Amino acid sequence: MQEHYEIETLEQLRAIADMLRLRIVDLLYERPMTVTQLAERLGMAPAKVHYHVRELEKVGLLRLVETREKGGILEKYYQPVARSFEVAKELLQSSAGDEVIQTARGWFQQFQDGFLRSIQAYAQHPTEKPMYSFGLTRLYMTHEELEKLLHTMAELARPYEMRRDIEGEQELVGSLIVYPDSAAVDVEENEKRAEAASTMTPQAGQTVVHATPRREWIVGTATYSAADLERVVADGKRLRIYVVGICRFTPEVSAELVEQAVEQFQLIGKLDASAEINAVLQKKCSLAAE
Numbered sequence: 001m002q003e004h005y006e007i008e009t010l011e012q013l014r015a016i017a018d019m020l021r022l023r024i025v026d027l028l029y030e031r032p033m034t035v036t037q038l039a040e041r042l043g044m045a046p047a048k049v050h051y052h053v054r055e056l057e058k059v060g061l062l063r064l065v066e067t068r069e070k071g072g073i074l075e076k077y078y079q080p081v082a083r084s085f086e087v088a089k090e091l092l093q094s095s096a097g098d099e100v101i102q103t104a105r106g107w108f109q110q111f112q113d114g115f116l117r118s119i120q121a122y123a124q125h126p127t128e129k130p131m132y133s134f135g136l137t138r139l140y141m142t143h144e145e146l147e148k149l150l151h152t153m154a155e156l157a158r159p160y161e162m163r164r165d166i167e168g169e170q171e172l173v174g175s176l177i178v179y180p181d182s183a184a185v186d187v188e189e190n191e192k193r194a195e196a197a198s199t200m201t202p203q204a205g206q207t208v209v210h211a212t213p214r215r216e217w218i219v220g221t222a223t224y225s226a227a228d229l230e231r232v233v234a235d236g237k238r239l240r241i242y243v244v245g246i247c248r249f250t251p252e253v254s255a256e257l258v259e260q261a262v263e264q265f266q267l268i269g270k271l272d273a274s275a276e277i278n279a280v281l282q283k284k285c286s287l288a289a290e
Contacts, residue, residue: 004086024042024056032079053078065077119244150176218245222243245270248271
């Protein structure tokens with residue numbers, strides 16, 4: 001088995017951009033298995049697992065490594081072609097670039113749905129120690145430092161990639177996503193311009209307001225009332241809201257007030273607000289993504 005493999009075709013990317021197929025690949029890292037053995041581990045019908053194994057083999061991401069005859073039946077054992085997969089930069093830069101983005105978006109949607117289901121399940125049946133985590137941070141490093149960090153994290157995770165059958169052990173899904181924030185430079189420049197504007201002497205009849213951004217990261221339920229947003233505006237601030245879960249704006253909140261108080265808005269989950277506020281926040285989502 002190779003250490004690394006570059007995905008070079010859109011067909012390969014489409015084939016592996018599926019949570020179940022990634023789970024199949026993960027299981028086959030442990031040891032080569034047959035479709036029947038995979039089906040037993042996954043608790044699924046062998047016919048369904050066979051379809052996914054066949055699709056991965058067809059595009060060259062799984063390979064047949066051994067055949068054994070047992071009771072007159074030929075058993076086929078499969079293994080991934082590599083321990084890790086990366087998307088070739090040539091594929092991202094090709095004419096299929098837009099389709100690559102759409103495929104990646106579909107994968108993120110699957111991951112998002114699974115994460116939200118875990119939050120919902122915990123809300124309905126709370127346990128003492130919920131087994132999910134969400135965090136965001138900003139890093140400043142060179143490409144070489146990033147490579148070193150990723151290698152270190154992979155080594156730290158390696159002891160937990162195999163089932164140990166110990167008390168309290170649960171199967172978890174994890175994803176590490178790191179990307180350069182192309183908007184960061186623009187945001188920093190805008191903040192500098194806003195700070196400069198706040199020190200200018202206003203002309204006759206002109207008011208200069210310095211709206212300092214305030215970031216809010218929330219996992220769970222976030223509720224904003226008119227009083228909350230009015231305080232933000234009165235303090236000369238604007239909110240950058242990032243919510244995983246439910247975000248609610250109470251009925252007395254107007255779309256105009258949200259326009260004034262919210263600078264950026266990102267939500268993974270459910271929005272409870274009027275259609276007018278929803279329309280305003282849609283624009284804020286686009287701004288956050290730019």
